[in-house]
Amino acid sequence: MATDDTALRLLPTRFSRVSIGLVVAVGVLVPFVVSGDFWMTVLVSAGIFAMGAVGLNVLTGFTGQVSLGHAFFLGCGAYTAAYLGAARGWPLPLWLLAAGVIGGVIGGIVGPFALRLKGNYLVVVTLGLVFIGIHIFENWDRVTGGTNGTSTSQAELSLGFTDFRSFSIPGKDFSELQGLYYLVWILAGLFVLVSANIVRSRPGRALQAVRDRDVAAEVVGISLPRYKIGAFVISSSMAAMAGAMLGVQQQFVGPTSWNIFLSIQYVAIIIVGGVGMVSGAVLGALFLGPLPEIVEKYSDKLPFLYEVKGEGGIVSIAAFNEMLFGALLIVFLLFEPRGLAALWLRAKARFRTARSTP
Amino acid sequence: MSLLEVREISLSFGGVRAISDVTFDVEAGELFAVIGPNGAGKTSIFNCLNGVYEPRGSIKLEGLELTGLPPSKIASLGIARTFQNLALFSNLDVISNLMLGRHHLMKTGFIAGALWVGRAKREEIVHRRRCEEIVELLELTPYRRQPIGTLPYGIQKRIELGRALAMDPKVLLLDEPVAGMNLEETEGMARYILDIRDELGVAMVLVEHDMHFVMDLADRLLVLEFGQVIAVGTPEQIANDPNVIRAYLGEAS
Amino acid sequence: MDKFLNLLVAGTALGSIYALVALGFVVVFKSTGTINFAHGGFVLLGAYLTYNYSVTWDLPFIVAMLMAMATMAILAVILERLVLRKLVGQPAFTVIMVTLGLLILIQQVQQSIWSTEVLLDDPWGTDQWELGGVVITQVRFFTVLFAAIVVLGFFLFFRFSAWGVAMRAAAIDQEAALAQGISVARVFAISWAIAGVVAVVAGVMLGADSASVNSTLSFSALRAFPAMILGGLDSPLGAIVGGVVIGVTEVMTTGYIEPNAEWLGQGFHSVMPFVVMIAILVLKPTGLFGSRAVERV
Ligand SMILES: Nc1ncnc2c1ncn2[C@@H]1O[C@H](COP(=O)(O)OP(=O)(O)O)[C@@H](O)[C@H]1O
Numbered sequence: 060m061a062t063d064d065t066a067l068r069l070l071p072t073r074f075s076r077v078s079i080g081l082v083v084a085v086g087v088l089v090p091f092v093v094s095g096d097f098w099m100t101v102l103v104s105a106g107i108f109a110m111g112a113v114g115l116n117v118l119t120g121f122t123g124q125v126s127l128g129h130a131f132f133l134g135c136g137a138y139t140a141a142y143l144g145a146a147r148g149w150p151l152p153l154w155l156l157a158a159g160v161i162g163g164v165i166g167g168i169v170g171p172f173a174l175r176l177k178g179n180y181l182v183v184v185t186l187g188l189v190f191i192g193i194h195i196f197e198n199w200d201r202v203t204g205g206t207n208g209t210s211t212s213q214a215e216l217s218l219g220f221t222d223f224r225s226f227s228i229p230g231k232d233f234s235e236l237q238g239l240y241y242l243v244w245i246l247a248g249l250f251v252l253v254s255a256n257i258v259r260s261r262p263g264r265a266l267q268a269v270r271d272r273d274v275a276a277e278v279v280g281i282s283l284p285r286y287k288i289g290a291f292v293i294s295s296s297m298a299a300m301a302g303a304m305l306g307v308q309q310q311f312v313g314p315t316s317w318n319i320f321l322s323i324q325y326v327a328i329i330i331v332g333g334v335g336m337v338s339g340a341v342l343g344a345l346f347l348g349p350l351p352e353i354v355e356k357y358s359d360k361l362p363f364l365y366e367v368k369g370e371g372g373i374v375s376i377a378a379f380n381e382m383l384f385g386a387l388l389i390v391f392l393l394f395e396p397r398g399l400a401a402l403w404l405r406a407k408a409r410f411r412t413a414r415s416t417p
Numbered sequence: 418m419s420l421l422e423v424r425e426i427s428l429s430f431g432g433v434r435a436i437s438d439v440t441f442d443v444e445a446g447e448l449f450a451v452i453g454p455n456g457a458g459k460t461s462i463f464n465c466l467n468g469v470y471e472p473r474g475s476i477k478l479e480g481l482e483l484t485g486l487p488p489s490k491i492a493s494l495g496i497a498r499t500f501q502n503l504a505l506f507s508n509l510d511v512i513s514n515l516m517l518g519r520h521h522l523m524k525t526g527f528i529a530g531a532l533w534v535g536r537a538k539r540e541e542i543v544h545r546r547r548c549e550e551i552v553e554l555l556e557l558t559p560y561r562r563q564p565i566g567t568l569p570y571g572i573q574k575r576i577e578l579g580r581a582l583a584m585d586p587k588v589l590l591l592d593e594p595v596a597g598m599n600l601e602e603t604e605g606m607a608r609y610i611l612d613i614r615d616e617l618g619v620a621m622v623l624v625e626h627d628m629h630f631v632m633d634l635a636d637r638l639l640v641l642e643f644g645q646v647i648a649v650g651t652p653e654q655i656a657n658d659p660n661v662i663r664a665y666l667g668e669a670s
Numbered sequence: 671m672d673k674f675l676n677l678l679v680a681g682t683a684l685g686s687i688y689a690l691v692a693l694g695f696v697v698v699f700k701s702t703g704t705i706n707f708a709h710g711g712f713v714l715l716g717a718y719l720t721y722n723y724s725v726t727w728d729l730p731f732i733v734a735m736l737m738a739m740a741t742m743a744i745l746a747v748i749l750e751r752l753v754l755r756k757l758v759g760q761p762a763f764t765v766i767m768v769t770l771g772l773l774i775l776i777q778q779v780q781q782s783i784w785s786t787e788v789l790l791d792d793p794w795g796t797d798q799w800e801l802g803g804v805v806i807t808q809v810r811f812f813t814v815l816f817a818a819i820v821v822l823g824f825f826l827f828f829r830f831s832a833w834g835v836a837m838r839a840a841a842i843d844q845e846a847a848l849a850q851g852i853s854v855a856r857v858f859a860i861s862w863a864i865a866g867v868v869a870v871v872a873g874v875m876l877g878a879d880s881a882s883v884n885s886t887l888s889f890s891a892l893r894a895f896p897a898m899i900l901g902g903l904d905s906p907l908g909a910i911v912g913g914v915v916i917g918v919t920e921v922m923t924t925g926y927i928e929p930n931a932e933w934l935g936q937g938f939h940s941v942m943p944f945v946v947m948i949a950i951l952v953l954k955p956t957g958l959f960g961s962r963a964v965e966r967v
C-alpha cells in the first residue's frame with residue numbers, strides 16, 4: 060500500500076483549505092472595513108494574546124508541562140522592547156529577535172527544573188518565578204526603570220520600506236493601530252505555522268509522547284532533557300516576543316503587570332480555546348483576549364456593573380472581568396475540557412454526517 | 418560473543434531484593450523466555466535492560482556496556498520493549514505511535530521541523546512507509562487513523578508490539594504480551610511473535626507467568642523465583658528440571 | 671545579640687503564620703493529592719469575615735473569629751462538593767487550574783462585597799512587652815500561641831479522633847480505606863472544612879500583623895508555598911518546621927543580608943523564600959519530610 064501523502068499536508072481536506080483561506084482573507088480585509096480605534100485595539104490585543112497562547116500551548120498543550128511562569132517571560136520580552144527597541148533604537152527585526160532569544164535563553168535555564176519536578180511542583184516553581192521576576196523588574200532600574208517603569212513609544216516599527224506606524228498602499232492610508240494589527244497578526248500567523256509544523260513532524264511527536272507517557276517516551280529513544288527543555292525554550296521565546304509586542308502596544312512597561320493573574324489568563328485562554336490544539340490557542344485568544352475591553356465598552360448595558368463605587372450596580376467592571384476569567388476556566392474544565400476547538404470539530408462532524416445522509 | 422550478555426545483575430528497592438545475581442545470554446535470532454510467578458522480578462529485569470533502573474552488575478549488547486546509560490540511548494542502540502500494563506501514547510493515532518518508534522532513526526530537529534522543508538518532509542515519507550508495512554504485518558489497517566484510547570485492549574497490545582518493532586531493534590523485550598487476553602487473542606499474538614522471528618529475525622526476550630504459552634514458543638527459558646535464577650535451558654530441560662518441578666510446576670498442576 | 675533575638679522573634683511569628691497557611695494547603699493535599707490554590711482565597715475571606723462579624727456586626731472579636739471559622743468551614747465544604755468532587759480522577763493539571771479559577775472568583779467576590787482595605791480592629795493593637803532588650807508585640811505573641819494551639823489540636827485530631835484516623839488511612843491508601851468502609855467523600859469534606867477553619871486563623875493573624883486587611887492577602891498566602899515545599903507537601907509537621915524556617919530566613923534576610931547587599935534590591939526579603947524554595951526543589955524535591963512515590967511501569 061502506498062503512503063497517502065495527503066496525510067502529510069498541513070491542511071489535508073479541501074474544506075480546511077477553503078476555511079483557512081477565508082479566515083486569512085477576512086483578516087487582511089478587516090482594517091479596510093473597521094476603522095474605529097476600539098475594535099482595532101481589541102483585535103491587536105487578541106493578536107498578541109494569540110502569539111503568547113500559541114507559545115504556552117507548545118509547553119502545556121503539547122508537552123504537558125504546566126507553567127504559571129508565562130507572565131515572567133512576557134515581561135522579559137516587554138522590557139527588551141523598551142530597552143533595545145525604544146532606549147537604544149534598534150530596528151524592529153533586531154529587537155524582536157533579541158526578545159525571542161532572551162526569552163529562549165531564560166526558558167532554557169528554567170527548563171531543567173521540569174526534569175526533576177512534575178505536576179504540582181513545577182506549578183509552584185514557575186509561580187515562584189513570577190514573584191522573583193517582579194522583584195527583578197522593580198529593582199533593575201538601569202534597564203527596567205524600576206517601579207516607575209519605562210516607555211516603549213520610541214520603539215522602531217518599520218521593516219524594509221514598511222513603517223507599521225504609518226504605511227499606505229495606493230488609495231489607502233493605515234493608522235498606527237491598523238499597522239500594529241497587521242504586524243501582530245503576521246507574527247501570530249507565523250507562530251501558528253511554526254508550531255503546526257513542529258507538531259506534525261518528529262520533534263512535535265516527541266513532545267506529545269513526553270506528555271502522554273514520559274517513561275515510554277524515553278524507552279522509544281526520546282531524550283527527556285532535550286524535549287522538555289526544547290519545549291520551554293520555544294514557549295518562552297514566543298512568550299517574550301508576544302510580551303515585546305504587548306509592551307509596544309501599551310507604550311509603557313511597568314513591573315507589576317507581569318503577575319500571576321496574567322499567567323492565569325494565558326492558561327485560561329488555551330483551556331477555553333482547546334488545550335493541545337494549535338487552533339485552540341488562537342480561538343481562545345480571539346474569544347477571551349478582547350473580553351475585558353468589550354465588557355467595559357458595553358458596561359452601561361449591564362445594570363449590575365459599575366465603574367465607580369457607589370453609583371449603583373453590585374460588581375465593578377474590573378472585578379467582573381476577572382470573575383469571568385475564573386468562571387470560564389472552571390466551566391470549561393468541568394464541562395468541555397477540550398475547549399472551543401473541540402466544539403468546532405464536533406459541529407463540523409455533525410455537518411458532515413448531515414450532508415452525507417440527505 | 419552473544420548478542421546480549423547479562424552478568425550478575427542485582428537490584429534492591431529499599432532493602433527488598435527484587436533481583437539477585439541474575440546471569441543469562443541471548444543469542445541473535447533467538448526467542449528467549451523468562452518465566453516466574455508474580456513478583457519474581459521479571460519486569461524488574463526488563464527495567465534494568467532498557468535503563469529505567471540501574472542495577473549492579475553488567476549488561477552488554479554486542480559487547481557494549483549498557484548499565485549507566487539513559488533509556489533513550491539504550492533504545493537507539495537497539496533494545497525495544499513492550500510494557501506489561503500498556504504504555505501507549507494515548508492521545509495520538511496508531512501511525513503516530515509507530516512513528517515514535519522510529520524516532521531514534523530519524524534526524525529532523527526543532528528547526529527543520531518548524532520550517533518543514535526538505536529533509537523533514539522526505540524523512541517523514543520514508544519512515545511512514547515503513548510504519549505502514551508494520552501496520553500491515555500486524556493487521557492493524559482498520560485502526561490506523563483512530564485515537565488509541567478507544568481501541569480494545571487486545572488491539573492496543575498489538576499496537577504496542579508494532580511500536581517496538583518500528584524501532585528496528587536488535588533485541589525485542591515483550592513483557593507479558595498475552596496477559597489479560599482471551600484464547601483467540603492469545604493465539605493471534607503467538608502467531609505474530611513467530612512471524613516476527615521468522616520474517617525479521619529479531620532476537621526476543623519474552624516474559625510470561627503462564628508457562629504453557631512459552632513452552633511451545635521459546636527456544637530457551639529462564640526460570641526466576643524471588644529474584645533468583647533457578648534454571649536455564651531448552652523447554653525439555655526445563656520441563657524435567659527438579660528445581661523447576663518443585664518450585665513452579667509442582668504447585669501449578 | 672539583641673538584634674538577632676528581636677529578628678528571631680519576628681521571624682518565628684511570621685513563620686507561624688506561614689505554617690498556619692501551609693497547614694491548610696497540606697491538609698487538602700494529603701487527602702486529595704492536589705494543591706488547592708483557592709486556599710489563598712480562604713485566608714482572604716477568613717480575615718474579611720472576621721472583620722464583618724466583629725466590626726460591622728459589632729460582635730466580640732473571639733466570637734467573630736469563631737463565626738468566621740464556621741462560615742469558612744461550610745463554604746469550603748460546599749465548594750468541594752459542588753466543584754472539586756466532580757474532578758476526582760482528573761489529571762492534576764485540571765484540578766489545579768480549577769482551584770486557580772476559584773481563587774480568582776473568591777478574590778473578586780471579596781472585592782465586590784467589602785471596600786478594598788479595612789482595619790481589623792483586633793484586640794491586640796500595637797501593645798508590646800519588653801523582655802531584656804527583646805521586644806515582643808502582643809500580636810506576635812498571640813500569633814505563635816494560636817499557631818501552637820491549632821497545631822496541637824490538629825495532631826490530637828489526627829491521632830485520636832475516629833475521623834482523624836480515617837483520614838490518615840485514606841491518605842496512605844484510598845482503595846484500602848474504601849474497603850475498610852471509610853467514606854473517602856467524607857474524608858475530603860472534612861479536610862476542606864479543616865482547611866477553611868485554619869485559614870481564618872491565618873488570615874486574621876496576617877491582617878493583625880500588618881495592621882490592615884486588603885485584597886493582596888491571598889497573594890501573601892501564596893507566599894507560604896516555600897514553607898510547604900520545604901516541609902514536603904504532604905507532611906503537617908513539615909509545614910510547621912518549614913514555615914518557621916522560612917519565616918526566620920525571611921526576617922534575617924531583612925536584618926542582615928539586605929543592608930549589606932543593596933544590589934539585591936529593595937524588598938529582597940519577600941522573594942527570599944522563593945529563592946530558598948527553588949534551591950530546595952533542586953537539591954531535594956521531596957522536601958525535608960515528604961514521602962516519595964516511585965512510578966512503576
Ligand atoms: N518501583 C518499585 N518500587 C518498589 N518495589 C518494586 C518496584 N518495582 C518492583 N518492585 C518489587 O520488586 C519485586 C519484583 O517485581 P516485578 O519485577 O514487577 O515482578 P514480576 O514482573 O515478576 O511480577 C516485587 O516484590 C515488587 O514489589
Ligand SMILES: [Mg+2]
Binds near residue numbers: 459460461501
Ligand atoms: Mg511484571
